[in-house]
Amino acid sequence: MGDVLSVVTSLIAGSIRVSIPIAFAALGGTLSERSGIINMGLEGTMLMGAFFGVVGAYYTQSAWLGLLVAMMAGALCGLLHAVLTIRFKCEHVLAGVGINVLASGLTVVLLQMIFNAKGKSCEVASFDMITLPVINQIPVLKDILGQVSPMLILLAIAMVGVWFLLYRTVFGLRARVIGENPEAAGSMGINVYRTQYICVILCGILAAMGGAYMSIGDIHMFSRDMVAGRGFIAMAVVIFGGWHPVGAWLGSLLFGLAQSLQYRLQSGSIPPQLVQMLPYIVTLVVLVFARGSKHRAPAAEGRHYYAKGEQ
Amino acid sequence: MYAVEMHGITKQFKNVLANSNVELMVKRGEIHSLLGENGAGKSTLMNILYGMYAPTSGQVVVQGKPVVIENPLKAIELGIAMVHQHFMLIEPLTVAENVVLGYEPKKHGCFDMKKAVEEVNTLADQYGLHVDARQKVEELSVGTKQRVEILKALYRKADILILDEPTAVLTPQEVSDLFRVLRKLRESGKTIIIITHKLKETLELADTVTVLRKGQVIASLPVTEQMDQAQLAELMVGRIVSLETEKQPVPGEHEVVMALRGAVVTRDKRNVLDDISLEIRAGEILGIAGVEGNGQTELIDVLTGLQRLSGGAVVLQGKQLPAGRITPRSMLAAGVGHIPEDRGKRGFVGGFTIAENIVLGYHRNQPFARHGLINRKARDEFADRVARQYDVRMDSIQDTVGSLSGGNQQKVIIGRVFAQDPKVIIAAQPTRGVDIGAIEYIHGELVKMRDAGKAVLLISADLDELMRLSDKIAVLYDGRIVDRRDASEYDERTLGALMTGHTPDSVEKEVKQA
Numbered sequence: 001m002g003d004v005l006s007v008v009t010s011l012i013a014g015s016i017r018v019s020i021p022i023a024f025a026a027l028g029g030t031l032s033e034r035s036g037i038i039n040m041g042l043e044g045t046m047l048m049g050a051f052f053g054v055v056g057a058y059y060t061q062s063a064w065l066g067l068l069v070a071m072m073a074g075a076l077c078g079l080l081h082a083v084l085t086i087r088f089k090c091e092h093v094l095a096g097v098g099i100n101v102l103a104s105g106l107t108v109v110l111l112q113m114i115f116n117a118k119g120k121s122c123e124v125a126s127f128d129m130i131t132l133p134v135i136n137q138i139p140v141l142k143d144i145l146g147q148v149s150p151m152l153i154l155l156a157i158a159m160v161g162v163w164f165l166l167y168r169t170v171f172g173l174r175a176r177v178i179g180e181n182p183e184a185a186g187s188m189g190i191n192v193y194r195t196q197y198i199c200v201i202l203c204g205i206l207a208a209m210g211g212a213y214m215s216i217g218d219i220h221m222f223s224r225d226m227v228a229g230r231g232f233i234a235m236a237v238v239i240f241g242g243w244h245p246v247g248a249w250l251g252s253l254l255f256g257l258a259q260s261l262q263y264r265l266q267s268g269s270i271p272p273q274l275v276q277m278l279p280y281i282v283t284l285v286v287l288v289f290a291r292g293s294k295h296r297a298p299a300a301e302g303r304h305y306y307a308k309g310e311q
Numbered sequence: 312m313y314a315v316e317m318h319g320i321t322k323q324f325k326n327v328l329a330n331s332n333v334e335l336m337v338k339r340g341e342i343h344s345l346l347g348e349n350g351a352g353k354s355t356l357m358n359i360l361y362g363m364y365a366p367t368s369g370q371v372v373v374q375g376k377p378v379v380i381e382n383p384l385k386a387i388e389l390g391i392a393m394v395h396q397h398f399m400l401i402e403p404l405t406v407a408e409n410v411v412l413g414y415e416p417k418k419h420g421c422f423d424m425k426k427a428v429e430e431v432n433t434l435a436d437q438y439g440l441h442v443d444a445r446q447k448v449e450e451l452s453v454g455t456k457q458r459v460e461i462l463k464a465l466y467r468k469a470d471i472l473i474l475d476e477p478t479a480v481l482t483p484q485e486v487s488d489l490f491r492v493l494r495k496l497r498e499s500g501k502t503i504i505i506i507t508h509k510l511k512e513t514l515e516l517a518d519t520v521t522v523l524r525k526g527q528v529i530a531s532l533p534v535t536e537q538m539d540q541a542q543l544a545e546l547m548v549g550r551i552v553s554l555e556t557e558k559q560p561v562p563g564e565h566e567v568v569m570a571l572r573g574a575v576v577t578r579d580k581r582n583v584l585d586d587i588s589l590e591i592r593a594g595e596i597l598g599i600a601g602v603e604g605n606g607q608t609e610l611i612d613v614l615t616g617l618q619r620l621s622g623g624a625v626v627l628q629g630k631q632l633p634a635g636r637i638t639p640r641s642m643l644a645a646g647v648g649h650i651p652e653d654r655g656k657r658g659f660v661g662g663f664t665i666a667e668n669i670v671l672g673y674h675r676n677q678p679f680a681r682h683g684l685i686n687r688k689a690r691d692e693f694a695d696r697v698a699r700q701y702d703v704r705m706d707s708i709q710d711t712v713g714s715l716s717g718g719n720q721q722k723v724i725i726g727r728v729f730a731q732d733p734k735v736i737i738a739a740q741p742t743r744g745v746d747i748g749a750i751e752y753i754h755g756e757l758v759k760m761r762d763a764g765k766a767v768l769l770i771s772a773d774l775d776e777l778m779r780l781s782d783k784i785a786v787l788y789d790g791r792i793v794d795r796r797d798a799s800e801y802d803e804r805t806l807g808a809l810m811t812g813h814t815p816d817s818v819e820k821e822v823k824q825a
Binding site: 172180182189 | 361363382383384389393395399400401402403404408412413415419420424463775
């Protein structure tokens with residue numbers, strides 16, 4: 001009996017851990033899409049975050065400063081996406097694909113230049129687990145949340161922050177309005193572009209934090225293309241979560257569970273190739289069912305808005 | 312004295328001179344009608360006033376002060392607000408959120424929803440605009456949405472209200488509600504400019520009318536008792552327009568060409584068409600009156616094969632059609648011509664040429680195609696003949712339909728349908744968004760088809776059009792036909808009441824009392 005319980009608790013703990021990077025990126029994606037900009041570049045932005053987190057930690061010997069560098073890289077990725085889609089009216093999906101390709105190539109080149117390595121960086125300063133005071137005393141729960149990465153706490157703060165921003169502030173109301181009908185927002189004297197720029201840059205920062213968790217929060221190093229589709233899963237999670245931050249987090253947990261199950265089942269008798277498909281199959285299945293939910297995408301998502309005088 | 316003066320306004324777009332040296336003087340506290348056809352430059356002029364466009368040259372004076380209005384924000388600061396034809400509302404948000412947008416009340420730096428609701432309710436009561444501030448906009452009727460738009464303007468403390476084609480989408484009842492609100496606003500000292508092409512409302516509502524044609528001001532006159540529609544129409548179009556359609560009863564027997572027997576369409580466990588029986592007869596125009604969303608679309612779809620029946624039957628020339636075999640293609644082949652209600656969506660492919668669009672739906676027939684290969688020469692010759700016959704104003708049949716005006720687009724569709732010599736014509740909103748000149752033409756063509764013995768079903772939100780053209784009218788309400796008579800027995804009030812769910816008995820009583 002105790003055996004089953006320990007399996008379950010470690011599965012949940014594993015799910016939460018694995019869901020962290022997806023959740024960061026999905027939160028960012030939610031914010032960006034709510035303002036009408038599809039960010040297909042989540043994948044690449046996460047990769048940049050993972051890489052520059054390691055670079056920052058390598059030069060400063062501090063995981064926290066590494067995270068800060070990752071966030072700045074993410075902000076730049078967000079800015080690039082914003083400039084491409086808002087200023088130059090590039091197709092949102094194309095701009096995102098561009099960022100993904102750029103990140104994939106750039107990180108490999110810089111890996112060679114900085115670490116003189118082809119596949120992996122060296123080990124760098126990383127986040128230590130912290131012990132949560134009260135929770136550490138509660139049975140069962142202490143096995144799940146007794147010791148956590150500080151980035152899980154940051155994630156919780158980010159989730160509440162994004163929710164508060166979208167639903168409790170004037171800025172959030174305006175962002176949601178822009179995602180639905182930018183022409184209406186423009187006619188009410190709202191600065192559409194500025195709001196979108198801010199949302200997309202924040203999205204970049206959040207996605208990069210997710211990437212940074214994967215490197216300096218988890219395996220202490222960078223390895224090429226280590227994000228492995230989690231950015232795309234995050235995009236699915238945005239839809240599954242109904243473009244809502246809490247939904248994004250719950251959706252991420254579901255994928256965390258799938259991934260965590262996959263690790264566990266790999267030691268069993270099922271062919272590993274089949275087991276490894278699990279998270280991606282879950283993505284497909286979930287998207288099919290998400291179509292039937294009452295949530296719908298922001299009406300103006302992916303569309304270009306032309307302010308006065310632009311044509 | 313004047314709330315708005317616009318002097319020598321010229322606006323040049325790339326190839327089009329939208330406004331040419333326009334003078335507009337709007338008195339404080341009046342309702343001013345800006346009258347003109349589509350493309351006359353009314354909207355451009357008002358977009359300049361609202362800061363959406365910068366004029367190429369000219370001077371705007373608001374409340375006696377010369378101003379430069381760079382953007383809508385500046386316009387709002389000057390007390391100018393605009394109610395757009397396509398509402399600028401955010402469907403999933405509440406009325407209150409929509410109204411306060413851009414001027415949100417705050418508490419501790421956060422959005423204060425409670426205060427927003429209070430303020431909006433107070434404002435709504437003050438002007439007799441009945442809305443529930445907590446309701447989501449997507450749940451509202453079109454008329455209520457418009458009230459929300461007006462509230463938005465009032466919340467911004469607007470003194471000058473611009474309304475762009477405000478009655479285009481309203482029912483007769485909603486129109487009279489709107490007029491009541493607008494008169495009340497005038498009493499409280501607001502200045503109102505309505506952009507319209509409707510002569511009747513100009514005469515009924517406005518104090519002054521300014522007529523625009525091809526970007527120029529043709530006349531600016533006070534609206535008097537003596538003024539009539541013909542006079543305004545002539546100013547607007549530049550020639551004498553006949554507002555009446557000549558129509559004599561078609562002699563002989565009017566046999567039933569197409570009929571529905573107990574037709575039912577169920578959607579989400581609700582009957583959107585409920586036991587509809589009707590007969591479309593040769594040499595007759597049967598008009599369908601009704602507020603949009605009461606089953607018109609489903610009725611059209613059933614008759615054209617786009618919607619499968621849940622119950623009942625379609626009868627064509629005495630034969631009941633096998634329910635499983637009715638498709639849009641089989642209906643076209645059987646001689647049911649379709650003028651769709653939303654021409655942009657179902658009427659044509661905007662990026663295709665006029666020639667391609669004229670044979671669309673018939674493209675697989677000889678001589679346009681043989682063994683699956685398109686015969687361009689035959690197609691182009693045919694299209695050229697049809698386009699000329701139906702007076703499509705174009706440079707060449709190789710122009711895209713998207714580049715034509717609404718009226719000419721509609722003529723392409725009408726030409727396509729009529730040139731195939733259909734037995735039945737399903738004409739849905741045939742003159743929506745079309746100029747007076749083109750309306751006159753399209754009406755004439757419809758009557759010609761009727762006179763030639765075709766069976767015509769006319770679905771229109773425009774009651775004038777319905778009463779002018781129809782021989783018989785059936786009223787559709789909540790998926791049922793609630794009343795049907797000869798068109799001559801109806802007046803606008805009776806129809807309006809029936810369309811909004813009053814029973815024929817109660818309507819009769821009311822009419823008698825009045």
